[in-house]
Amino acid sequence: MWLALPSVEKEEKADLLIGLARQASHRGSHGQSLELAQAALKVYEEMGAAAPTVEIAGCHWGMGFAFKALQQIEDAMMEIDKAIELYRECNYPFLDDVLRTRALWCAEMKDWDGTLAAHLEAITLNEIEGNTEWEAKSWLNAGYAYSNMKKFPDALAAFQTARAKFVEIKMVANVARCDRWLADTYAELGDGNLAYEHARKSLNVAELMQERMPIMFSQYVIGKALRVRGELLDDASDYLERSYNRAIAVESDEMDWEFILKVQRERIILLRMLDRNPEADELEAQIQTITEVIE
Numbered sequence: 527m528w529l530a531l532p533s534v535e536k537e538e539k540a541d542l543l544i545g546l547a548r549q550a551s552h553r554g555s556h557g558q559s560l561e562l563a564q565a566a567l568k569v570y571e572e573m574g575a576a577a578p579t580v581e582i583a584g585c586h587w588g589m590g591f592a593f594k595a596l597q598q599i600e601d602a603m604m605e606i607d608k609a610i611e612l613y614r615e616c617n618y619p620f621l622d623d624v625l626r627t628r629a630l631w632c633a634e635m636k637d638w639d640g641t642l643a644a645h646l647e648a649i650t651l652n653e654i655e656g657n658t659e660w661e662a663k664s665w666l667n668a669g670y671a672y673s674n675m676k677k678f679p680d681a682l683a684a685f686q687t688a689r690a691k692f693v694e695i696k697m698v699a700n701v702a703r704c705d706r707w708l709a710d711t712y713a714e715l716g717d718g719n720l721a722y723e724h725a726r727k728s729l730n731v732a733e734l735m736q737e738r739m740p741i742m743f744s745q746y747v748i749g750k751a752l753r754v755r756g757e758l759l760d761d762a763s764d765y766l767e768r769s770y771n772r773a774i775a776v777e778s779d780e781m782d783w784e785f786i787l788k789v790q791r792e793r794i795i796l797l798r799m800l801d802r803n804p805e806a807d808e809l810e811a812q813i814q815t816i817t818e819v820i821e
Contacts, residue, residue, distance in 0.1 A: 540569040540581065547588050551595070560592035583612035587624070594631065603631065622648040622660060629667065633674075642671040662691035662700065669707055678714045685711060702731035702740065709747035718755030725751045742772035746789055753796050763800070766793045783820055787813055 527542050527549075534542060547562035567585035570577040590605035606628050613621045625648040632640035645668040652661035669684035689704035709725035712718075725747040732740035746769040752762035770789045774781060790813050797806035 536569065536573055536576075537578070537581070540566040540573075540585075543569065544581070544584060544588060547592075551588070551591060554595075556592045556595035560589055560596070563588035563592060579612050579616040580618060583609045583616070583618065586612065599631075599635065603628075606631070622651045622657075622664070625651070626664070626667070629671075633671070636674075638671050638675045642668060642675070645671060658691050658695050659697070662688045662695070662697070665691065666700070666704060666707070669711075673707070673711060673714075678711050682708070682711045682715065698731060699735065699740070702728045702735075702744075705731075706740075706743050706747050709751055713747065713750045713754045716754060718751050718753075721751035721754055722748065738772055738775065742769045743785075745769035745772070746785075746792070749796070750792050753792065753799070756799075759796060759800055763793070763796055766796065783816055787816060787820065 527546050530542060543562050543566035547559045547566065550556070550559035550562060563585050567582065567589070570582050570585065586605045586609040590602045590609060593599075593602035593605060606624070610621070610624055610628065613624055618624070625644040629641045629644035629648070632638070632644065645664050649661055649664040649668065652658075652664055665684050665688035669681045669688060672678070672681035672684055685704050685707045689701055689708065692700040692704060705724040705728035709721045709723075709728060712721035712724065725744060729741070729744035729748055732744045735741075745765045749762045749765035749769060752758050752765065766789055770786065770793070773786050773789060790809055794806045794809050797803070797809065
């Protein structure tokens with residue numbers, strides 16, 4: 527590709543530069559990838575109106591990824607937004623994927639408004655295309671965003687919509703994922719009965735699947751649902767303990783510390799309800815260091 531560069535020009539040269547930029551990115555040479563994508567963009571700009579819009583958008587897309595890898599987040603977001611604007615102009619068929627990437631980057635920064643806006647636009651695109659699976663996934667992702675924004679009624683509606691669509695296309699594991707989030711949301715809204723109903727459904731599927739993470743999440747929401755109901759508190763404690771044990775049954779670099787904190791905080795609430803305050807105090811002290819690091 528390098529040897530071919532001197533003998534080509536215009537669009538062919540830009541294509542080679544973008545190809546080299548991708549290769550550099552795969553090698554982890556993000557600075558070089560950025561320079562190559564910028565060089566490709568310059569070639570397209572010199573072509574003027576003859577330059578294909580989708581390829582110009584691809585340059586900005588590549589630059590965005592390079593900037594993000596270089597921890598230059600503001601520049602990364604600026605480039606991906608330029609790419610999205612151009613992809614909209616040319617009716618790019620995979621714009622929903624680009625939007626989901628933007629949503630993911632926003633979520634990493636705890637920008638839930640940005641996350642939600644991208645997912646809602648993806649929903650519209652998927653609905654127009656008649657792509658039920660990705661529309662359902664986008665509704666599920668929108669529910670996550672609403673949940674993190676503490677907009678639980680909106681989260682509930684999003685998860686219900688996602689679940690109905692997953693049922694329509696018989697995606698059992700995704701239906702169970704929706705049930706876990708519905709259980710968590712109902713618990714936040716104080717409806718322990720519906721929380722338990724959905725938590726139980728999610729655990730039924732998780733136990734058939736025998737996968738660690740679905741089981742531990744389902745055990746967590748069952749414990750939380752029972753705590754909200756205010757009954758069978760010993761059973762609630764048992765479910766939360768089992769969830770915690772599954773969460774830590776991996777190498778330390780694979781642990782989901784945010785989830786572990788959620789479980790432990792739920793256990794602290796439950797211990798205080800059971801008048802086991804010394805145990806609750808000890809658990810609070812244990813998670814303090816993790817809290818300081820993560821939050």
